[in-house]
Amino acid sequence: MDPVIVVGAGPVGLTLSLALAAQGVPCVLLDEGPGTEEVRLARTVVLREDTADLVGRLGAVHLEKDGLRWSGWRSMRRKQLVRDVPLGPGHDGSRDAGTSGDVRDVGDFGDADVRSGPSLSAPLHIPQHALASALRAAVAAAPLVELVPLSRVDTLEQDRDGVTVHTKGPGTTWWRGSYLVGCDGARSTVRKLLDIRFPGRTAVERHAVAALRAELPWPGEAVLHRQPPWRGGGAEVSARPLPDGVWRLDWLLPPRG
Template structure:
């Protein structure tokens, strides 16, 4: 089996290659550049709890330290001189992770350097693509013209995606939805570690809105909302904005600061018509552009990775199942479209000045709540999407029980007991290509595992898990939000809930697992050692042909 070709070596493309490697699938990453990333302090990314955990799983690197990134301690929303909202982050309200993009990409490249299943081809620009019944052939230009053979191909090559153009996929949407002047600077502000949104600040050049977000090492990123098609921001005008903003936040005098980087960030909203054509797929900015009201495009690009990786791996190891591969577009495109709709519906209210603002009492406070939710990753503008309408959802069953997580939504990250008896977080068991079955069994934490693993319903549940049509891991949780004792949760490899059943129901569990896999059982199970050896031999044998 030929490797998967990933076009583009940004964060999404590199993350996808690492995610496939965790599933023992070899990849070739076609990097148009020289294999290095420009260090821009003003080019940063904000990751929510689920995508930050994904990046840390893939890289083995903790980004919340003092050198890599910053997890905010709190959030404030101001309007003129009035405090509108204040939020303190905790385990119940996880803090976003703010990190420079080159730091994130550097950690991905470092992890790939130690990964035998990933080959990065630098200075390789894709210019043609052909598909046939057995795979794809891609041609790249560079120091050497090269033909590459692959089983599947994923275009992670950004807004001007060559893959999307070669597949003749339309990319409609809105241009210049928002525009921001951006500055990264090192300084000391009165409340370090807290991000803030200041609407209609009471100084001359404050504009309509300015946001301050802390980074690691005492660095801040400041964003000023600009008119969508206004004049260019000159360096002198930007310095005036910086000085006035810092003075306004520091009691009237501008504190010392070191200006590190500046730029203008323009937000576009676009959504590709199709995300799959045969063996070729789109992901990240090649498939969608969004970013208004605090939502972040990379967040959704990494969710594309998490959704697609296990499905491609299943197809690579066991043969393609169109229902499973088609579900990538059905789930992810619908999720991104919902966020784009929410942003497009909110923008006229928040930016227009009239409309509902003239009729709804307390609308200013409601607007600040909406903006806060978008910035910190809650509500329709910021929360992870649910796949409630997924084609992989099982048929309703009388054995289903309600828990705090709706079917199709990401599961809560609760402590669980692993098969070896260790206590780990549920999220740590994701991304390994297997289904997860979680038994909610209060009281087990006070007993040694050897006492309860062969008692009660455990033997029958273990037998049911072994009989599932795909490898699955049985975990035990002391509790799960909204779940009664002896509830059994079936979870996909990307952490979305398939179903929750009341007690051990082998037939219903099997049916739900089969539906989550696209409705057809794999040809055979492959021993993990055999799978890894097969993938490594494929990666070693995949040699490009130059001309």
């Protein structure tokens, strides 16, 4: 059979190619970039336990070394602790400051409708470049996946038997596939070439994001702090821990005047 053509070698395209290869389906993975990952600690992803297990089964190793599983999530408003959610094996739901096991509805603060219940598994917080690098290493070891760097799709043709794709790069190439999957992001070239709309509304928010090494008073916990008490703190700031004492900090900036 002709291979499946996957356009876009981010985490989604890499994972899809590995999943297809695991089922015996050959793939051509077209990567617009050079085939390497830029190290950017402030660009991170949070993987649920089942997602982390999936990419691990597909061959992405060392994720636990490169990432950190949070021990809890807490929400604060001004100087008040609004919510404390323990994460990981052995915990059962969330507990709120000032209560004895019942979950308080905090409506206007955006954390409503959380109920106590089964254990909440700790997610894995990992830099995106580390996740993508682990997936690329797995792709390199997968004989059914051909990764082609520096290949930008500029033409698509489809017929009853499959898909033909033209790419620009160091050399122009035509590719033939049984199917094509666009995994090339919000500004997808595949979607534009097929004239497929992406309906919806854009939430216009501005954030300042940084990764830095610091000692914060919540080791291992992720924190959302609304209306922090310090002057000039802005409307909202979050802190998410990474390995080796590094934190990703996000500040919600005011709208442009």
